[in-house]
Amino acid sequence: ELLLRDSTSRALGFCENRDSLANTGRITVITPEAAPMPELIATLNAGLGHCVVVQTASAVLRHNDEVHCADLLIIPAANPRDEAVALFSLVSDLRSRVDTRLASLLVMVPNGNPEAAAMFLDLGADDVVMQNALPQEIILRAKALVRRKQLHDALRRNLLDGLQAAVTDPLTGLFNRRYADHHLARMSEQSAVAGSALAVMMIDIDHFKAINDTYGHAAGDRVLVALAARLRDNLRAVDLVARIGGEEFLIAMPRTSARQAQGAADRLRRLVSQTPFDLGEAYAPIPVTVSVGVALSDEAGQTQPDTHLMCDLADAALYRAKSAGRDCVAM
Numbered sequence: 001e002l003l004l005r006d007s008t009s010r011a012l013g014f015c016e017n018r019d020s021l022a023n024t025g026r027i028t029v030i031t032p033e034a035a036p037m038p039e040l041i042a043t044l045n046a047g048l049g050h051c052v053v054v055q056t057a058s059a060v061l062r063h064n065d066e067v068h069c070a071d072l073l074i075i076p077a078a079n080p081r082d083e084a085v086a087l088f089s090l091v092s093d094l095r096s097r098v099d100t101r102l103a104s105l106l107v108m109v110p111n112g113n114p115e116a117a118a119m120f121l122d123l124g125a126d127d128v129v130m131q132n133a134l135p136q137e138i139i140l141r142a143k144a145l146v147r148r149k150q151l152h153d154a155l156r157r158n159l160l161d162g163l164q165a166a167v168t169d170p171l172t173g174l175f176n177r178r179y180a181d182h183h184l185a186r187m188s189e190q191s192a193v194a195g196s197a198l199a200v201m202m203i204d205i206d207h208f209k210a211i212n213d214t215y216g217h218a219a220g221d222r223v224l225v226a227l228a229a230r231l232r233d234n235l236r237a238v239d240l241v242a243r244i245g246g247e248e249f250l251i252a253m254p255r256t257s258a259r260q261a262q263g264a265a266d267r268l269r270r271l272v273s274q275t276p277f278d279l280g281e282a283y284a285p286i287p288v289t290v291s292v293g294v295a296l297s298d299e300a301g302q303t304q305p306d307t308h309l310m311c312d313l314a315d316a317a318l319y320r321a322k323s324a325g326r327d328c329v330a331m
Ligand code: GH3
Pocket: 204, 205, 206, 207, 208, 209, 210, 212, 216, 217, 218, 219, 220, 221, 224, 245, 246, 247, 322, 326
């Protein structure tokens, strides 16, 4: 079955089906103009399975989302000179666009035109094949390029998953302590450059041991998850929120004055205490309070904030908030 689509049809159905196509890969032939190439398509479909899509070049460049799922883009040979020039710019466009730059790219070159072959490779084609090559050669090159793209995808996914796991607290999905240390150092550099103040808060749940003892450890975990979401949802995208201990959270807020930090800390404290945590039918809503310690960098911002010192100061402030009776903010 040949999927021939015009510039207005959508490729999404094709992409959703990607697992069933994984053996042969997702292959899109890009024609310089609207003309389909029955011989080439028949060759590819016979050798590769039923998975070849044809797109015109203008449609590919107009609709980003129609080709981003291709493993292999094949560009047939262009014989007239002006068409060849258009293909040079098509290839360099495909190489630079975010939705196509990771796809393998195979260009078919007019017979006896080694200059064009070199030019396409130089512009970023992964491989070239002469127009009069045997069908087996075209198929084998296409298969190798599909395998290479799928291997790259798998490696990239593993790498990204690993990076994500390395910076994330698995229970709450917040950043973990390791990432928080790293990110705080960057925030400190930025606040020194901008000459603005940085605020650091330590938030610790009050009598969390009693919550575990009363409702069970599983309920305690769900309180941690819900509280993490409540914090995250009520801060700016530029603010850092991390779970740095069992029931301890660190928040860092750039460009934040002492008054603003105090206000934010008290707003978060009330956000927790004013609405008990509803874990569903099995539990009565669980009342939770937190204590907050706040530290502020030198507001003049002349020197780079020492983030270790700021964390120690925020910890000391948290200790004072606990001593003052909990459910309060200390600076
Ligand atoms: P305080 O107001 O002084 O902070 O009292 P607290 O009970 O919160 O403090 P403490 O440090 O004595 O106890 C913290 C408790 O948090 C003890 C530990 O069992 C619990 N805890 C730590 N990590 C987790 C977790 O991941 N899940 C659950 N459910 N409990 C945890």
